[in-house]
Structures are given as structure tokens and as C-alpha cells.
Amino acid sequence: MSAHVVIVGNGIAGLTAGDTLRRLGYEGTITVVGEEPHATYSRPALSKVALAPGDDLDVGTLPAATHGATELLGRTVTGLDPANRVATLDDGTELTYDGLVIATGSHARRFTDSPREYTIRSLDDAARLKASLVNRPTVTVIGGGPLGMEVASGAVGLGCDVTLIHPGTPMELHLGPLLGGILTRAALEQGLNIIDSMVSSVREEGEGMAVTLTDGTVLTSDLVVTAAGDLPNTAWLESSGLLVDGRLIADERCRVTDSIVAAGDVVLIDRGEGPRRTPIWTAAIEQAKVAAAALIRGDDADPLDFQSYFWTDQWGLNLKMSGPIPQGTDPVVVKGSLEERSAVLHWPESGTAAALNMRMPIPRLHTLARTEPATP
Ligand SMILES: Cc1cc2nc3c(=O)[nH]c(=O)nc-3n(C[C@H](O)[C@H](O)[C@H](O)COP(=O)(O)OP(=O)(O)OC[C@H]3O[C@@H](n4cnc5c(N)ncnc54)[C@H](O)[C@@H]3O)c2cc1C
Incomplete structure (x- = not known):
């Protein structure tokens, strides 16, 4: 059994992997490295209760970690040498490991580096966005998936004038036509302006932002929130030899190699139907449980058996x-x-x-x- 497990990423996948190792009897050392300075929190709450009216940025509390790990928070892993089992941190510290859990999640896509283009991935992002929304700016939301619709709902609730741009009916891709239609009608009733289009570019203009649609129309607003998908955090793995065409792929036991497992938004799992990402909360939890078991039990661990579960709060x-x-x-x-x-x-x-x-x-x-x- 591994004597030192390093977990890279302190989100729900990293937390669950650590707790599961202990639950399965692992008594060795665990080190968790997390880029964010915060203890693990509920990321789904960022676009829901965290944007509700009121002063609090309420993201609820998760059960406290039971892994008893050494936590290196506010620190980043910048490189990995799988042959020598060494992870290198941003300050040059080298951590040798017997087992490694990759749980670095993903980051939001964006069009520009402008501070007036907001994305919402972290607690700090949510705090910055809420601080702006309480001043009731005009807002353009790019993307009508769950994130875009939840942010739009929160912004309308805070009294902002909000336009959402999405090709087709918002939420339909995620929930099908019936439920997508119900949520979209509720949004329209509550004053959301929806434009059925794609965005071709975004730029700063004067004190605000200008969004150009594919038909050439230009929309201006005080700020833009881009909710147009996310990209796995794999830059630190680029010279590790673990990526396949830039992607991190694991088997049905969430194994990348014998000593490296991966879980959550960062990884594509191949369960025999080709590698697929499932960037949702419950998938990260289930994958992390399987990944931790695979580090300890190898082939004797149960493969992933996951029934999709999704929720949203909006309008x-x-x-x-x-x-x-x-x-x-x-x-x-x-x-x-x-x-x-x-x-x-x-x-x-x-x-x-x-x-x-x-x-x-x-x-x-x-x-x-x-x-x-x-x-x-
Ligand atoms: C605003 C929002 C709302 C959502 N709502 C829902 C919802 O309603 N329902 C649902 O099912 N899913 C929802 N999701 C998706 C869900 O939150 C994610 O699927 C889940 O959080 C993934 O967990 P994770 O541990 O894989 O990654 P993350 O939660 O992203 O955690 C990864 C952590 O690793 C850190 N990290 C990254 N790189 C490094 C590095 N090199 N070194 C050290 N640390 C690193 C990151 O900073 C981050 O803290 C939502 C996501 C967002 C952003």
C-alpha cells in the first residue's frame, strides 16, 4: 500500500479522494495541494445562493475533511515527473509520492483578459461578481446553460437589466425541450432579455463592454459574464507524458497509470464507450471514490458505476x-x-x-x- 499519497486539487474530488482513502483503511501520509487558499466549499452554490440578495456570500458548509492530510493551500503544482514520482510546486518544492490523485478541475473559457468580462469558477470570482452586481450594472450573459441561466437569474434578482445570448432555447441541451422550455418561460416572465445567437467577439468599449454577434449586431453593457464552458486544468501536466492529444484520460477505475489516478472535471473517463468528461458535482464525488479505491486495491477495486444526477436553482x-x-x-x-x-x-x-x-x-x-x- 502507498506510504505517501499526494492529492493535487482541493475541490470536491480531492476532498472525497482523501476521505475515501482513510475510510478504506489507508494509514499512510496524505498531502493535499490546493491553488485556492480556501478550504473545500460548494462550487455549485457560487451561481445560486452566493448571488442571492443580501450581504453574505453564502456557499454553505461541506462536512469537514476526515483525511487528516497536510494541506498546502494557496500553492500550485507546476510540474510532474511520473518516472521518478515527483510533483514540483510553484516555489520549487519537490514532493515525492507513492500514489498521486489528479483532481485539478477546470477553468472557465473567456473571450478577453478584460476585468469587465467576468467568469464564475471560484469563490473569489463569485465575490467579485456579486460586488459588481449590487451596483445594478447592465449585464450581458454569454451562454444559456445552467451556469449562464443561474447567473442571469441571480443578476435579475439583484435588480440588474440582463441580456442573455444563447443559440436556441436556453437549458434545452442540458434538460431537453420540455424542461428547458419551462425554465426559459420563467426567465422571460421575470424580465430576462434572451437573444438567439452566437457571439463572435467581445471587447472593451468606453467604460463598458461590446459584444458582437455572428450577424454583426453589437450589444453594449456595463459588464459581461461569460458562461460558455470550461477547460480542464492540465497545463501543469504538459511535459509529464500523461496527456493524450492534450487530454487526461483514465480507465473505468479512474487510473491513468498504476500509481496515478484522476477524478472530477479535469479527466475524461473511458468506460468502454470512448473517453468522456462528466463535469458535474456528483460525478466528481463518485469518480474520486473509485479513484481512491483503485490506488489501494488496483484491479480489485470496483469500476465506476454512475447514474447521472443534476440539479439547478433558477427563476x-x-x-x-x-x-x-x-x-x-x-x-x-x-x-x-x-x-x-x-x-x-x-x-x-x-x-x-x-x-x-x-x-x-x-x-x-x-x-x-x-x-x-x-x-x-
Ligand atoms: C458556478 C458553478 C456552478 C455549478 N453548479 C453545478 C450544479 O448545480 N450541479 C452540478 O452537478 N455541478 C455544478 N457545477 C460543476 C461542479 O461544481 C464541478 O463538476 C465540481 O466542482 C468539480 O469538482 P473538481 O474537484 O473536479 O474540480 P474543482 O471543484 O474545480 O476543484 C479543483 C481545485 O483544484 C485547484 N487546482 C487547479 N490546478 C491546480 C494545481 N496545478 N495545483 C493545485 N491546485 C490546483 C483549483 O484551484 C480548484 O480549487 C458547477 C460549477 C460551477 C463553476
Whole structure:
């Protein structure tokens, strides 16, 4: 068993990997290196409660770490030598390891280096954005996925005039046409201005920002929030020999090599259907559990078996969804009513269940999603 495990990244994947090592009986040393100076926090809360009216930047509390690791926070790993099992930190410190967990997450895509183009990935990003939004600037949000819609919802709630740019119906790619349509209608009712387009460029103009759409239209606003996807944090691995076409790929036990595992937003997992990223909170947790077990047990560890789970809070609506994105077919309304935007829904064909503004324990939602269609 490894005597020194180094975990790179102090997000939910890094935290879960450390806690899981201990739960499985690992008694050796653990060192966690985290670029952010903060203890692990809830990243999903950054675009939800953290942007709610009020002075607090409330991101809730996570259960305290149980890994008893030496934590090097506010420090960055800048290079990795897998042959000699050495990770190098930003100050030149070298950490030798027997086992390594790569959990460095991802960073937001952006168009410019302008401080008036905001992204929201870290607690510090959220604090900076909220401090600006409370002055009620005009805001352009680029991207109508969960992040863009949650930020838009928060900004409208803080009294800002907000325009969101997205090709097609916001949220549809993530939730399918029915649920995407419900959230989009709620957004329009609450005053969001939606433009169906792509962005070709963003630049500073005067005291504000100018966003050029693909048809040449130029929109100006005080600030821009870009919520147009994220890119894995793999720059520190560039000379490690671990990347394949610039990507970090792990097997179904989250192993990159015998002594290196990876979990969370940074990695693509190959479960036999080609390498895929699953950049969501519960995937990071499940992958980290499997990764930690694989460091200890190798081939005897269970492979990843993950049922997709996603949630969002926006426009006064809470949505939880288990299973793949439902397409086309009408759901069975198990409880409540779609008109009232309060319902439990089931798509038996795709194995999906959703609770819209309804309290429902996640295990029950998973069970409903897996329930076979009723035979006529
Ligand atoms: C605003 C926001 C809202 C979200 N909402 C939802 C949601 O509602 N539902 C959902 O399922 N998912 C949501 N997600 C996605 C979810 O938060 C991520 O999938 C999850 O946090 C990934 O965890 P992680 O540990 O892999 O990466 P991260 O949480 O990104 O943690 C990685 C950590 O590693 C650090 N790091 C990076 N490079 C280095 C280095 N070289 N050395 C040391 N440390 C390093 C980073 O600073 C970071 O602290 C949201 C994400 C964001 C940004």
C-alpha cells in the first residue's frame, strides 16, 4: 500500500479522494495541494445562493475533511515527473509520492483578459461578481446553460437589466425541450432579455463592454459574464507524458497509470464507450471514490458505476434530474402538475426522472428513473 499519497486539487474530488482513502483503511501520509487558499466549499452554490440578495456570500458548509492530510493551500503544482514520482510546486518544492490523485478541475473559457468580462469558477470570482452586481450594472450573459441561466437569474434578482445570448432555447441541451422550455418561460416572465445567437467577439468599449454577434449586431453593457464552458486544468501536466492529444484520460477505475489516478472535471473517463468528461458535482464525488479505491486495491477495486444526477436553482424553480437528458416524448406526470410548475416527472423510455419544485430524496428519484415502463 502507498506510504505517501499526494492529492493535487482541493475541490470536491480531492476532498472525497482523501476521505475515501482513510475510510478504506489507508494509514499512510496524505498531502493535499490546493491553488485556492480556501478550504473545500460548494462550487455549485457560487451561481445560486452566493448571488442571492443580501450581504453574505453564502456557499454553505461541506462536512469537514476526515483525511487528516497536510494541506498546502494557496500553492500550485507546476510540474510532474511520473518516472521518478515527483510533483514540483510553484516555489520549487519537490514532493515525492507513492500514489498521486489528479483532481485539478477546470477553468472557465473567456473571450478577453478584460476585468469587465467576468467568469464564475471560484469563490473569489463569485465575490467579485456579486460586488459588481449590487451596483445594478447592465449585464450581458454569454451562454444559456445552467451556469449562464443561474447567473442571469441571480443578476435579475439583484435588480440588474440582463441580456442573455444563447443559440436556441436556453437549458434545452442540458434538460431537453420540455424542461428547458419551462425554465426559459420563467426567465422571460421575470424580465430576462434572451437573444438567439452566437457571439463572435467581445471587447472593451468606453467604460463598458461590446459584444458582437455572428450577424454583426453589437450589444453594449456595463459588464459581461461569460458562461460558455470550461477547460480542464492540465497545463501543469504538459511535459509529464500523461496527456493524450492534450487530454487526461483514465480507465473505468479512474487510473491513468498504476500509481496515478484522476477524478472530477479535469479527466475524461473511458468506460468502454470512448473517453468522456462528466463535469458535474456528483460525478466528481463518485469518480474520486473509485479513484481512491483503485490506488489501494488496483484491479480489485470496483469500476465506476454512475447514474447521472443534476440539479439547478433558477427563476424561483428548483429542478433535480436523474438519468440521461429526455428528448421528444412527453413524460408521465407522477405527481403534481406541469402547469403549476411543481411536478415529479418520469420518462420511462430514456430512464429519466425529474422533480420540479418538489421535495424528493435523491435515491427515490434514481429509483423512479430506473423503473421499467408500465406494460399496456
Ligand atoms: C458556478 C458553478 C456552478 C455549478 N453548479 C453545478 C450544479 O448545480 N450541479 C452540478 O452537478 N455541478 C455544478 N457545477 C460543476 C461542479 O461544481 C464541478 O463538476 C465540481 O466542482 C468539480 O469538482 P473538481 O474537484 O473536479 O474540480 P474543482 O471543484 O474545480 O476543484 C479543483 C481545485 O483544484 C485547484 N487546482 C487547479 N490546478 C491546480 C494545481 N496545478 N495545483 C493545485 N491546485 C490546483 C483549483 O484551484 C480548484 O480549487 C458547477 C460549477 C460551477 C463553476
